[in-house]
Amino acid sequence: MRKIAFLIPAALLLATGSFAQKKGKKDAPPPAADTAKKAPPAPPAKPTVKDKTKSSKKHEGLFTLYQDTVTGSVQLYIRKDQLGKEYLYQSFSMGGPTALFLHQNMIRATFPFKVEKSFDKLEFKQMNTNFYYDKNNAVSRAENVDVSEAVMFAEKVVIEDSLGYLIAADGLLLGDKLDPVKPMMPPGLPPGAVFNLGNLNPSKSKYGLVRSFPNNTDVLVELAYDNPMPFNGGGKDITDARYVRVKMQHSFLELPKNDFRARRDDPRVGYFGSEVDDLTSLSPTPYKDIINRWHLVKKDPNAALSEPVEPIVWWIENTTPVELRPIIKEAGEKWNEAFEAAGFKNAVVMKIMPDNADWDPADIRYNVIRWVSSANPPYGAIGPSFTNPRTGQILGADITVEWKSGAGAVVQDDLFNGGMSAAVTLPWENPEAAMNASQAHGSFQVNGMKQHLNCSIAQELSLQFQTGIATIATLDDEDRQTAEVKELHKQFLYYLILHEMGHTLGLNHNMKASQMLSPTEVHDLSITRKIGLQGSVMDYPSLNVNSNRAKQGDYYTTKVGPYDVWAIQYGYTPFSAAEEERELNKILSRSTDPQLTFGNDADDMRAPGKAIDPRVMVNDMSNDMVAYAEDRLKLVNSMMPKLQARFAKPDQSYAELRSRYYQLMGQRAQMVNAVSRYIGGVYVDRSFAGQKSNAKPFTPVSEAYQKKAMALLNTYLFAPNAFAADASLFPYLQMQRRGFGFFNGTEDVKPSNTIASIQLSTLAHILHPVTLTRINNSGLYGNTYSVAEVLGDLSKAIFQADLGGSVNLYRQNLQTEFVKGAAAIVEAKTGYDNASKAAALHTLKKVKAMLAGAASPDEQTRAHRTNLVFLIDKAITVK
Numbered sequence: 001m002r003k004i005a006f007l008i009p010a011a012l013l014l015a016t017g018s019f020a021q022k023k024g025k026k027d028a029p030p031p032a033a034d035t036a037k038k039a040p041p042a043p044p045a046k047p048t049v050k051d052k053t054k055s056s057k058k059h060e061g062l063f064t065l066y067q068d069t070v071t072g073s074v075q076l077y078i079r080k081d082q083l084g085k086e087y088l089y090q091s092f093s094m095g096g097p098t099a100l101f102l103h104q105n106m107i108r109a110t111f112p113f114k115v116e117k118s119f120d121k122l123e124f125k126q127m128n129t130n131f132y133y134d135k136n137n138a139v140s141r142a143e144n145v146d147v148s149e150a151v152m153f154a155e156k157v158v159i160e161d162s163l164g165y166l167i168a169a170d171g172l173l174l175g176d177k178l179d180p181v182k183p184m185m186p187p188g189l190p191p192g193a194v195f196n197l198g199n200l201n202p203s204k205s206k207y208g209l210v211r212s213f214p215n216n217t218d219v220l221v222e223l224a225y226d227n228p229m230p231f232n233g234g235g236k237d238i239t240d241a242r243y244v245r246v247k248m249q250h251s252f253l254e255l256p257k258n259d260f261r262a263r264r265d266d267p268r269v270g271y272f273g274s275e276v277d278d279l280t281s282l283s284p285t286p287y288k289d290i291i292n293r294w295h296l297v298k299k300d301p302n303a304a305l306s307e308p309v310e311p312i313v314w315w316i317e318n319t320t321p322v323e324l325r326p327i328i329k330e331a332g333e334k335w336n337e338a339f340e341a342a343g344f345k346n347a348v349v350m351k352i353m354p355d356n357a358d359w360d361p362a363d364i365r366y367n368v369i370r371w372v373s374s375a376n377p378p379y380g381a382i383g384p385s386f387t388n389p390r391t392g393q394i395l396g397a398d399i400t401v402e403w404k405s406g407a408g409a410v411v412q413d414d415l416f417n418g419g420m421s422a423a424v425t426l427p428w429e430n431p432e433a434a435m436n437a438s439q440a441h442g443s444f445q446v447n448g449m450k451q452h453l454n455c456s457i458a459q460e461l462s463l464q465f466q467t468g469i470a471t472i473a474t475l476d477d478e479d480r481q482t483a484e485v486k487e488l489h490k491q492f493l494y495y496l497i498l499h500e501m502g503h504t505l506g507l508n509h510n511m512k513a514s515q516m517l518s519p520t521e522v523h524d525l526s527i528t529r530k531i532g533l534q535g536s537v538m539d540y541p542s543l544n545v546n547s548n549r550a551k552q553g554d555y556y557t558t559k560v561g562p563y564d565v566w567a568i569q570y571g572y573t574p575f576s577a578a579e580e581e582r583e584l585n586k587i588l589s590r591s592t593d594p595q596l597t598f599g600n601d602a603d604d605m606r607a608p609g610k611a612i613d614p615r616v617m618v619n620d621m622s623n624d625m626v627a628y629a630e631d632r633l634k635l636v637n638s639m640m641p642k643l644q645a646r647f648a649k650p651d652q653s654y655a656e657l658r659s660r661y662y663q664l665m666g667q668r669a670q671m672v673n674a675v676s677r678y679i680g681g682v683y684v685d686r687s688f689a690g691q692k693s694n695a696k697p698f699t700p701v702s703e704a705y706q707k708k709a710m711a712l713l714n715t716y717l718f719a720p721n722a723f724a725a726d727a728s729l730f731p732y733l734q735m736q737r738r739g740f741g742f743f744n745g746t747e748d749v750k751p752s753n754t755i756a757s758i759q760l761s762t763l764a765h766i767l768h769p770v771t772l773t774r775i776n777n778s779g780l781y782g783n784t785y786s787v788a789e790v791l792g793d794l795s796k797a798i799f800q801a802d803l804g805g806s807v808n809l810y811r812q813n814l815q816t817e818f819v820k821g822a823a824a825i826v827e828a829k830t831g832y833d834n835a836s837k838a839a840a841l842h843t844l845k846k847v848k849a850m851l852a853g854a855a856s857p858d859e860q861t862r863a864h865r866t867n868l869v870f871l872i873d874k875a876i877t878v879k
Helices: 002-024 138-142 322-333 336-341 431-440 457-475 478-504 525-531 562-572 580-592 625-647 655-676 703-718 724-732 751-766 769-778 787-802 809-827 834-852 859-876
Strands: 056-059 064-068 074-079 087-095 106-118 121-126 150-160 164-168 206-212 216-226 243-254 312-316 348-352 368-372 385-387 394-402 443-446 449-452 682-684 698-700
Touching: 056 206, 064 206, 087 394, 106 150, 106 385, 312 322, 322 348, 322 478, 336 562, 394 478, 431 769, 457 478, 457 625, 457 655, 562 580, 625 655, 625 703, 625 724, 655 703, 655 724, 655 751, 703 751, 703 787, 751 787, 751 809, 769 787, 769 834, 787 809, 787 834, 809 834, 809 859, 834 859
Parallel strands: 312 348, 312 368, 368 394
Antiparallel strands: 056 064, 064 074, 074 164, 087 106, 087 243, 106 121, 121 150, 150 164, 206 216, 216 243, 385 394, 443 449, 682 698
C-alpha cells in the first residue's frame, strides 16, 4: 500500500510539472500540425447570371436575351415583375416555300401569353380570348373553369437571382412550340399530292437575327426540315426537297398602356375583328364581338377636324420601282378623305424609305409597303395586320406586293389548259360532297384553326389589266394607245394599294359594292370622279372596259367610295363612353342607303351553290349585270377575229397570242358565272328591324330578271354559234417550248375542253342541290320561277337550236353532260329534294320527245343522239 501511495504522488508531480512547462510557453506559436483546429471548407460561390452568360452577347429590351458567341444558343431572362403579366406573341414567315404560304412577311399566329413559375420551371401559357363574363353576374365566378389551358413550353430555371430567372430558350425558339410551321395536310390525300415539309431538324436550325427593344423583342430563326424520301419535289423555289429551310420571326410585344376602348362589331358594316361569346348573357345574340382598328386620338379633342397625336405612318420600301412610288404615295393618301369624315386630318402619312435607311423593313415598329419578286407567289398582294385580341387595337401592319402583279404582268400562263374541264366539280356526281364543299367555301383549316381565304385581288386585277391591254391594243387607234395604257396602269395600281391598305385599316371585303351605278353611269366621269366607280374599294370588280371606245370611263375607281367613308366613320369617329352607343346607332341607321350596301366573302357566290345573293359576287359591275355582261361578251366576240393580226408578231412565238385568247376566255367565264347566279337567287338585306327600308330580309329575284339571265346564257354560252368567232385562232394557240422540257399532256389545243369548262361551271351552279332546293323553298315566299321551268328553259336552250341538223362538238358535250346531270338528279339518294327529282325526270322525258323528231344528217350526230336516248332510258326505267 505504501509503495502504491508513493507512486501516486510521483505521477501527480510529473503531471504538474508537465502542465507548468506548457503554461510557460503559452506565447509561443503552437505547432500547426499538432494544435490548429481545421476550419470547415467555405461553401462554393453560387454562379450568377453573369457567370452563365459570360460567353454570350446581351440583347437587352422587353425581354433580355443572351446569345452564346460560340454555339449560337440563346438564353432568356424573365424578370420577376414580368411573371403573370400578359404579353402578345406574333409570328411572321420571312421566307420559305410559297406553296405553303411561307413567303416573306406573312403575318401568322397572334395570341396573348403569360409566363408563370411552377416549382423549378417557367411555363409559357397561351391565353384564351374567346369569352366574356360580366363581373356583376355571379356566374362570372366560374370564369374559364372549363377552358383548357395551353402550356406551350416549360423549361427548368438555370439561375435565379433577386430580379428574375434565366432559362435556356432554344427549345422555345428553334422549334414549333410557338407557331407550328409545318401545316397539317387535309386527310385523304395520297402521298405526294401536295408539297410538304419533312421533319424539323433542330441540329441544323439556327438563329438569324436576335434583337430586343424596350417594347418588343424579335428573334429571326432559320428552321431546317429534312425529308430523306420526298414524294413531291415542290416548285422552282425548292432547291432540294430533302432539305428545306424556313425563315420565321418570333415577336414578343408589350401590350400598349392607353385609353383605347374596344368598339363593337355590327353585321351591317364589314370589319375584321374578334368573336367573343358572352357566357353571362341570356340574349338570343350573346355576342361581344369587337372590330380591329388603329388607336387614333385627336390633338385637339374639341375640334371637328384635327390631326391625330400619332398618325398611321406608312413607308414605301426602297425596293419599289422608282417610277411607281409617287402613284403609290398618292393612292395611300386617298384614304384621308374617309378619315376626315371621322374627324381626323392627315390620319394616313405616306413616306418613302431612303436607300441609306438604318432600319430593317421587317422591324415590326414600322408599317411598310414591300415589293418582292417570287418564283411562284400564291398571292399577288396582301395587306395583313396584327392586333391585341383583347381590344381589337391594330398594333402593326405590312403590305407586300408581288412585282409581277404590281407591274400588271401575266401571272398565269394558261387559265384554261387542255384539261381544265376535269377541274370543274359536277355536283350531280356527288351531291353530298358538293353540299359540304359549298358550305366550307370561304375558309380553310391550318393546324386545326379556321383561317380566312387570302386576298387574291392582285391576281384578279392583273388578269383584268391584261384584258384591258388587249382591248386597247386591238381596238384603239395607235396615237391613243400609249395614253390609255398609262392611265389603265395608274388606275390599276391605285386600286391595288387602296384595297390592300383598306385591309390594314381593319376593313374586310365588300363584294356587293360594285352594284352602285347603272351600266351607263359607270362610264360617266362626272359621276365616277365625284363619288367613285363603286361603293367601296374593298370589292373584286370587273375591269370597267367599254365596247364603245369613244365613251370609255374609268377602268377602276381611283378614290374611296361612299361605303368606305361610312365604314371608317363607324370605326374611327371618337366618342365618349356615354355617347358612343347612341352615336354608333346613328351611323348604322344609314345602312339602307344603296351606296352603303355591304356583303362580304361569307355571302359571295363565287363557288357553285355558295350563298344566295347574286349581287354579292366577284368580277361583276353595275346594278344591271345582265346588260353589263352582254356588252362585255359582245366586246370579246368582236376582238377574237382581230387577235391574230395584232398579237402574232414576227420573229416571236405564239405565246402572247395564246395568253390573250385565254384572257378573253376568262372574261367570258366571269360574265356568265356572274349572270348565272341570278337564276334561283335571293336578294339579302342586312338592315335591322325598325330601320327605314322597304326591303325584306329575303326577296327572291323576279322571274322576269331570272329569265333575262337565262336568255343571255342561251345566246352567249349555250347557242351553237356562241363561240364561232374563235375558230380561226385554234391552229395558232401554241405554247412556247423551253429547252428540253415536256408538256404534261399532248401539246395540241383542245377548244372543246376549254369551252366545256365554262359551260359546265355554269351548269354546276344552276343544277347544284343547294340552288335547286333554294328555288323550291323561295317559291314559298315570292319566287315564281320553279325548278321545272328552269330545267325546261335550260333544255330548250341546250337542245332546240340544232334539232333540225348537225350537232357540233361543243353542243354534243353540253347536251350529254346536261342529260347525265338530270339523270343523276333523278337517281340521287341524297342532296336533291323531291321536287327537284320530279322536275329532272319530267325534263328528261321532254328531251327524249324532242330528240324523237330531230333530223340527224351525219353519222356523228346520229351516234350522239342515240347515246342521249340510251342515257335517258336508263334513268327513267323503273328498276
